Structures are given as structure tokens and as C-alpha cells.
Amino acid sequence: MSYDVVVVGGGPVGLMLACELRLGGASVVVLERLTEIDPTIKAGALNTPSVEALYRRGLLPALKEAHDRTLELMATFMRGRAPAEGPRRTPPRFAGHFAGMMLSADRLDADDPDLSGHGPAAEIGLVSQQQLEQILSVRAAELGVEVRRGVEVTGFTDDGERVTVTTTGGPVHGHWLVGCDGGRSTVRKLAGFEFPGTDPEIxxxxxxxxxxxxxxxxxxxxxxxxxxxxxxxxxxxxxxxxxxxxxxxxxxxxxxxxxxxxxxxxxxxxxxxxxxxxxxxxxxxxDNARQAATYRLGRVLLAGDAAHVHSPFGGQGLNLGLGDAVNLGWKLAAVVRGQAQEGLLDTYTRERHPIGAWVLDWTRAQIALMRPDAHARAARAVVADLIETVAGTTYFVKKISGVWQRYDMPGDSGHPLVGRSAPDYEFEDGSRLADHLHDGRGLLVRQSGSRFGGTVVDGYGDRVTTVTTAIHDPHAPAALLVRPDGFVAWAEDPDGADAEGLANALETWFGAPADVPAALR
CATH class of the missing domain: 3.30.70.2450 (Alpha-Beta Plaits)
Structure with a gap:
């Protein structure tokens, strides 16, 4: 059989990418060398962008169930450590750590706007990699993703039109190949991606x-x-x-x-x-830290640890990979469907590579402060003092949680929401913005009475859902266009002031409108 996309690697990143591709209408097969979910202890938590992405696909109930099970295990551990007598001290609310220095949620600046607007996603995070892989395995089956386990990739050829992958289970053909096969990626090595970085020391x-x-x-x-x-x-x-x-x-x-x-x-x-x-x-x-120079060579792309490796301190690895998958999935599906030019894939490296580079430096900085030598411990003491302040804790939590992440959008109008993850606004019918992203389409939200959109969005009915509603937030814009990955592509406050900006954003991210003859697209 021939598929639109062959994904190598059936961990959380590969499964998330496959689910996004299926939502976008692409046929996909996942090749995984392991026969079962890897039980080895790995990541133990999800950050805000990861939970938001899964929430926007309707997976919040499954995440909450896994989160609650983890809380029960933590309670069991603490009960086992409790003193036999004397009052039990309530520990501060945990908000993460930097270089092993604990961050207390009790010291967060509650008025910081970056920490608000995330809806139910802000309350969930304690989900292990194995729990997430099980959730995504069920989701992939529901979407009709073909997952072949016990199949190892041994080589591939790219003739410019399609990719033929050789495996221990026979050849597999696809128009695109994505390596989600971990830090020792076979796909990355066979494709010849440059992988510069720093050597391990610990x-x-x-x-x-x-x-x-x-x-x-x-x-x-x-x-x-x-x-x-x-x-x-x-x-x-x-x-x-x-x-x-x-x-x-x-x-x-x-x-x-x-x-x-x-x-x-x-x-x-x-x-x-x-x-x-x-x-x-x-x-x-x-603490080996390396990153592919680009995430695409021809018809081959990388995501997750195949594209970047680093120490796990701070819990960034799994989340970084999920962000790759959500960013790439809808774009590659649009190219497969012929609704976007291949140039759309260039935005994948452009948007995700800087975040990957930041994660590598974030982990390197933690290693530097963990060293037991006198100079490192002196620097650690300075950072520890900063963490004890409200501003310091807020800074580190914002970085660790991922709420700082932003993409540079072409034609950015300067609205503060553009390039950021969309706030989970509550609408007049009781639904929330995330509820309208389950199908993986784009979303145009217009406040009731707004003139935004009109005929501009008519040619995108097969790719963009339009919702006209009142938003229960006095600071919400008059209208906003949200990409399938939940990031705001365009927003405007003065009603009717930027119809051209909306039209440009629609064409940039969703291709030419349907009424344009194919020969002219």
C-alpha cells in the first residue's frame, strides 16, 4: 500500500502527529520497532501548551483521569514519609523546579496575564509518558490510524515524488516520511541531517x-x-x-x-x-545536547527527540516533541490535500527550531548550576535567592510551563494575541474556544454584531469554522482567527478595521479560497 505520510516511531510524538494528520485528511501509517508501549520511566508531566493541544482535541477527560491517578500515588508516597507523631506540615504547592531548586506556586504573581486564560488546561499536568502514549493509542485507533508494531526501519529512498521505506516487514511507500524515532533516530542518520551540539559530561x-x-x-x-x-x-x-x-x-x-x-x-x-x-x-x-540544523530535507522531516536531544531536567523533552507534532501535523496534511503549497512546511522549522534551541540552553543552564564545584554553587545560591521572590518564581514558572511561547506571524498586525496560543474564551452558549477545535480545522470567532469576516471567509468553509458569539471576557478582541494548532493567526479590536489583514492571514495559513480556479492557485 501507499500512504500520504509514513511516520517512523510510535511513541507519544509519532502518535500525536499521526492523529493530527488523520484529522487533516491524510492517510498515514506508523512504524514502531517495539511490540508494546515502552515501560521505561521517562517524562512525568505535561506543560501548558501540551495540555492545551490535547484539550483542544477532546482529550481532557482522559488526561484528568491520568492526572488524578498520579496524585493518588503522590499521596501514598507522602503518607509513607509522614512522621509517626507530631503535626503534619502542609507543603507549598509545587510549580516545578529549576536545576533542582523548587518553585512554589504560593509565590506566583496571580495578576500576570500570561498565567491566565488557559481554562481547564491550567489544572492538569501530572501525566506520565506511558499514560499519554496509552491515551494517544486509543485516539489513533478511533481515527483509523494504522500502527504497525514490531517493524524496524532499515533504509529508505526519496525520488522527489515519493519515499520508499525498507523495513523488516517489507517495503512501505509514502509521499512523505517523518522521523519520530527518538534521539538515536535512524531516519535522521539515513537522511543526513546535520546534528550539531555539545558533548555529554555527566x-x-x-x-x-x-x-x-x-x-x-x-x-x-x-x-x-x-x-x-x-x-x-x-x-x-x-x-x-x-x-x-x-x-x-x-x-x-x-x-x-x-x-x-x-x-x-x-x-x-x-x-x-x-x-x-x-x-x-x-x-x-x-547531558548530550544536539539539534538538527533544519527539520526538513526534501520529503523527509523530523519531530521530537529525532530533531533535538538534551537532558530531561525541567521536563521539557516530551512537551517539545508534542509541540512539534501539533505544529507540523495540520500543515503537512494541508500540503497532502493540495490546499497549501510546500512552502507552508518551511514555517515548521522557522517556528519550532527557536523553541528547541531555547530548550537546549535551558537544560544546559541547569546542568551548570547543578555542578558541585564552588563557582557553580555560588551561582546557584544567587539564583536560589531570586527564586525566593515573587518576580523570580513567576519568571521561572512561565518559562517552564511554556506559556511564553510565541510564533512570529507574517503580516503581524501588532495585536498582542497574534502568534500566541489562543485564550480559552467562554462563549455565550457555555462552550469554550477549545470545544470548537476538536475537528482540527481553523476557527474564526466573531463577537456578536461584528462585521469581521463577511464574504472574506466564504471560500474557506471546508477548512475554517466560523462562530459568531458573545465572549465572556471584556478584553477579548472583536474577532480572531485561530490556526488548527490553537495559535492566533490574526486578531483585531476595532470592528471592521482590518478585513485585508484577515484575507491575507486566511490565504497564508489555509491556502487560496475554494472559489479560485485551481489553475490560478
């Missing part, structure tokens, strides 16, 4: 294990004379980062982490005589 471990002697460990993030570690917030979870070099007893980086190796690292970093009895899941990682 070794770290994250695990859920049965251990003895953990009563001597602190809860949460702790800095020690030999590194940093985090204990909890769920039973058996430990993360240790040691700063004495990358090589660990000559161990193969791809080999499973043994109880002896984990125990040695825990004891070295914590100074406690912890005994690792059994490992339930564990991973070994470094």
Missing part, C-alpha cells in the same frame, strides 16, 4: 526501584557535595546525577541499568547506604 539515572535505607534520604530535590538527587514524589522513584564523568565502569549505554550500577550511583550522590533490592524500571541518561 551521567544520571532515573528509576523506580525497591530500596532499603531510603529513610535517610530527603524528599524532593537535594544538592550534595557530589551531585544532585530527587526522591519521590511517587513510591520507589529516585533520580541521581553524578558529576564525575560520563563513562560508568565501561558499561554499554544501551545496556539495562543493573541494581549494582544504580546502587553505586545513589550511594555516591546521596552519601546514604541505600540498598537497591530490585529495579522495576530505570534509565541512564547524559
Amino acid at each position: 551521567t544520571a539515572y532515573q528509576a523506580v526501584a525497591e530500596m532499603e535505607g531510603t529513610e535517610h534520604l530527603g524528599v524532593g530535590w537535594q544538592a550534595t557535595p557530589t551531585g544532585v538527587y530527587s526522591h519521590g514524589p511517587v513510591p520507589g522513584r529516585i533520580l541521581v546525577a553524578r558529576f564525575d564523568g560520563v563513562a560508568r565502569s565501561g558499561a554499554d549505554r544501551t545496556a539495562p541499568v543493573t541494581p549494582e550500577e544504580l546502587q553505586d550511583a545513589v550511594r555516591y550522590v546521596t552519601g546514604a547506604d541505600v540498598v537497591v533490592k530490585e529495579i522495576r524500571t530505570a534509565t541512564r541518561f547524559t
